[in-house]
Amino acid sequence: MALLGASGSGKSSLLNLLAGLDSPSAGAVIVEGQSLSGLSREQLAKYRRHTVGMVFQSFNLIPSMSVLENVELPLRFAEVERTKRSAMAVNALEKVGLSGRLKHRPIELSGGEQQRVALARALINQPHILLADEPTGNLDSRTGTEVMELIRRLNESLKMTVVLVTHERDLAEKYAGRLIFLADGKVVADQANSTRATVGVQP
Amino acid sequence: MKLYDSIELAARNLRESVLRNSLTTLGISVGVASLVAMLSLGIGLQQLASRRLQRSGLFDSIVVTSRRNLRSFDREQEQSGPAPAESPDLNEAARLKIANVAGVVEAYPDLRFITEVRFDEKPHLTMVAGLPLSSKDGDSFEGMQGKFFSSADAHEVILQKSFAAELLGKPSRGAQEINVAEVARPSLGKQIVMRYSERESTGQDASSFSVISHEMPLTIVGVTDLDPDSMRGSARARVFVPQQLIESMRPMQAYDMRASGGVTSDQPIYGNIVARVSGAGKVDAVEQAIKTLGFNTFSILDATKSMRRFFAILDLFLGIFGSLALTVASIGIINTLVMAILERRREIGIMKAVGASDGDVRGLFFAEAGAMGLLGGVCGTILGWIIGRVINFGTNVYLKRQGFPPEHIWSVPVWLVAGALGFSFVVSLVSGLYPASRAARLDPVQALRYE
Numbered sequence: 001m002a003l004l005g006a007s008g009s010g011k012s013s014l015l016n017l018l019a020g021l022d023s024p025s026a027g028a029v030i031v032e033g034q035s036l037s038g039l040s041r042e043q044l045a046k047y048r049r050h051t052v053g054m055v056f057q058s059f060n061l062i063p064s065m066s067v068l069e070n071v072e073l074p075l076r077f078a079e080v081e082r083t084k085r086s087a088m089a090v091n092a093l094e095k096v097g098l099s100g101r102l103k104h105r106p107i108e109l110s111g112g113e114q115q116r117v118a119l120a121r122a123l124i125n126q127p128h129i130l131l132a133d134e135p136t137g138n139l140d141s142r143t144g145t146e147v148m149e150l151i152r153r154l155n156e157s158l159k160m161t162v163v164l165v166t167h168e169r170d171l172a173e174k175y176a177g178r179l180i181f182l183a184d185g186k187v188v189a190d191q192a193n194s195t196r197a198t199v200g201v202q203p
Numbered sequence: 204m205k206l207y208d209s210i211e212l213a214a215r216n217l218r219e220s221v222l223r224n225s226l227t228t229l230g231i232s233v234g235v236a237s238l239v240a241m242l243s244l245g246i247g248l249q250q251l252a253s254r255r256l257q258r259s260g261l262f263d264s265i266v267v268t269s270r271r272n273l274r275s276f277d278r279e280q281e282q283s284g285p286a287p288a289e290s291p292d293l294n295e296a297a298r299l300k301i302a303n304v305a306g307v308v309e310a311y312p313d314l315r316f317i318t319e320v321r322f323d324e325k326p327h328l329t330m331v332a333g334l335p336l337s338s339k340d341g342d343s344f345e346g347m348q349g350k351f352f353s354s355a356d357a358h359e360v361i362l363q364k365s366f367a368a369e370l371l372g373k374p375s376r377g378a379q380e381i382n383v384a385e386v387a388r389p390s391l392g393k394q395i396v397m398r399y400s401e402r403e404s405t406g407q408d409a410s411s412f413s414v415i416s417h418e419m420p421l422t423i424v425g426v427t428d429l430d431p432d433s434m435r436g437s438a439r440a441r442v443f444v445p446q447q448l449i450e451s452m453r454p455m456q457a458y459d460m461r462a463s464g465g466v467t468s469d470q471p472i473y474g475n476i477v478a479r480v481s482g483a484g485k486v487d488a489v490e491q492a493i494k495t496l497g498f499n500t501f502s503i504l505d506a507t508k509s510m511r512r513f514f515a516i517l518d519l520f521l522g523i524f525g526s527l528a529l530t531v532a533s534i535g536i537i538n539t540l541v542m543a544i545l546e547r548r549r550e551i552g553i554m555k556a557v558g559a560s561d562g563d564v565r566g567l568f569f570a571e572a573g574a575m576g577l578l579g580g581v582c583g584t585i586l587g588w589i590i591g592r593v594i595n596f597g598t599n600v601y602l603k604r605q606g607f608p609p610e611h612i613w614s615v616p617v618w619l620v621a622g623a624l625g626f627s628f629v630v631s632l633v634s635g636l637y638p639a640s641r642a643a644r645l646d647p648v649q650a651l652r653y654e
Contacts, residue, residue, distance in 0.1 A: 016648050019556065021555070021556060021647045041560070041561050042560050042562070045558055045559060045560035045561070045563070048556065048557070049558025054556050054557070056651070060552075060553045060556070061553075064216075064219050065215075073554070073557055074557040074558050076204055076208045076212070077554070077557065077559045077563055078558060079204065079205055121557060125558070
């Protein structure tokens with residue numbers, strides 16, 4: 001599923017609402033049958049930890065940590081045993097096609113590689129939904145395509161819902177099963193190519 | 204997030220900006236150091252004072268006086284209790300009564316007189332006092348040369364070291380400068396002849412007595428290191444003889460003249476009786492018991508009450524001055540952490556986006572504050588210890604130049620170390636309170652928005 005719209009149309013805000021990072025001033029966000037507005041801050045943190053994974057346009061890796069530590073970070077908050085973490089992180093990195101350079105800092109990697117690390121971090125807690133905010137925005141077209149192909153493979157192999165925010169219509173049409181167009185904070189079109197609807201939005 | 208992870212992440216963050224964090228930690232160290240140095244000095248002075256008093260040997264002693272001699276130690280005692288004329292005499296019967304009070308180990312009259320002592324055919328005027336055998340166990344006689352009396356009525360004397368020096372014809376110097384061993388070697392085992400006046404009843408009238416002059420040869424068995432001006436009751440005397448010997452001599456006492464008007468029997472009346480108590484803790488109770496017998500009492504504990512209050516106030520003030528520096532340091536912690544929040548906005552946003560709860564973020568900042576506090580506490584305690592040593596050393600150099608013996612004016616007890624560490628840790632956590640909650644409340648959308 002792709003959220004499309006021009007800058008300022010509210011697609012990123014919608015994504016933040018879905019991620020439980022923001023709360024709506026009116027209306028409700030319902031994910032997997034549960035209203036996020038009814039959750040406490042603690043429960044929202046848990047929701048972000050286990051139900052959704054996020055990738056960003058600017059990767060948002062922590063520069064002072066190595067690749068492996070960045071991927072392990074969500075496991076710390078999920079209180080996963082120390083002994084298991086490293087193996088889980090290596091496993092997640094293998095899924096996104098990165099197996100070397102684990103001790104490197106993010107800054108030493110290319111943009112495409114950094115986005116893969118971010119993807120591995122988003123996947124490590126096996127979320128049901130992947131929220132991707134312009135994941136190709138900072139990448140050249142070739143690496144952008146590589147990342148999108150990777151996301152599609154993950155979508156198929158892990159049966160994971162992917163919500164893609166983008167302003168590139170070509171990209172959305174190529175990969176998304178359902179297209180939602182936003183303008184000025186409102187849904188102006190919903191071209192459903194899939195009957196699957198896990199997310200209900202009532203702006 | 205588990206505690207261990209918080210600490211690990213905190214340690215990583217502290218290493219990231221080493222200079223700033225170590226400066227903050229240094230600030231805490233200086234604060235803790237000043238606190239430790241101030242308090243260790245206060246405690247050291249207090250210990251010095253009480254050590255001096257303890258050495259005086261009066262902590263477990265009560266001086267009992269008769270209400271009849273109208274010279275009690277405080278006015279309150281003079282005005283309460285039975286009228287002086289009706290109160291009991293301080294005689295042998297009273298001594299037995301006092302000895303039987305629960306908690307009293309022994310009660311003996313404080314007998315002393317000024318007389319002439321001859322050594323090497325040269326006369327010397329001095330004060331002689333009785334000394335019970337039990338004094339041997341007290342710490343008053345530490346550093347004594349020779350040995351204690353062989354029995355309770357042996358014809359033996361112990362000399363105060365400055366008197367020994369006088370007997371040997373050494374130039375008089377301050378007591379502190381006389382080496383005991385030096386004056387003991389030539390005097391031990393020698394004989395001195397003591398003159399004294401025996402008070403003998405005439406048999407006609409209880410209030411009249413005759414005075415007979417005697418001479419008694421005595422062997423010098425010991426020389427004490429005791430300071431003649433210290434507070435010990437009999438320490439003003441410079442020659443000590445066994446208690447039972449002095450009692451059997453029935454020497455004329457200074458107060459015999461004064462008391463003669465009220466004497467009702469042949470029995471000797473004592474000026475005061477010293478009651479030794481089995482422990483300093485029982486002094487209060489025993490004092491009360493003796494007062495109900497109709498006597499006035501005095502103990503050094505009464506005198507130290509005001510001293511202890513003085514030191515409590517001194518410690519409080521030193522502590523407040525020391526804490527001021529720690530307060531400044533804690534503001535340093537707040538400043539550092541608030542700066543860290545500004546710097547790490549994005550990082551906090553990322554952590555929240557990948558599932559960190561408010562509590563996790565708060566815990567992380569707490570761990571950073573606590574780590575700085577603990578590290579600062581350890582360094583500060585060591586620094587304070589060194590400062591204390593330096594002050595102690597400097598003071599002793601000064602004392603030496605002024606001709607005084609060195610003193611230990613500085614003490615760092617274990618509880619002070621533990622207290623300083625705990626205090627700096629708690630102060631740091633309190634300082635971390637505001638930054639931590641501010642970081643926890645940070646809006647992740649805001650934090651992640653700007654590139």
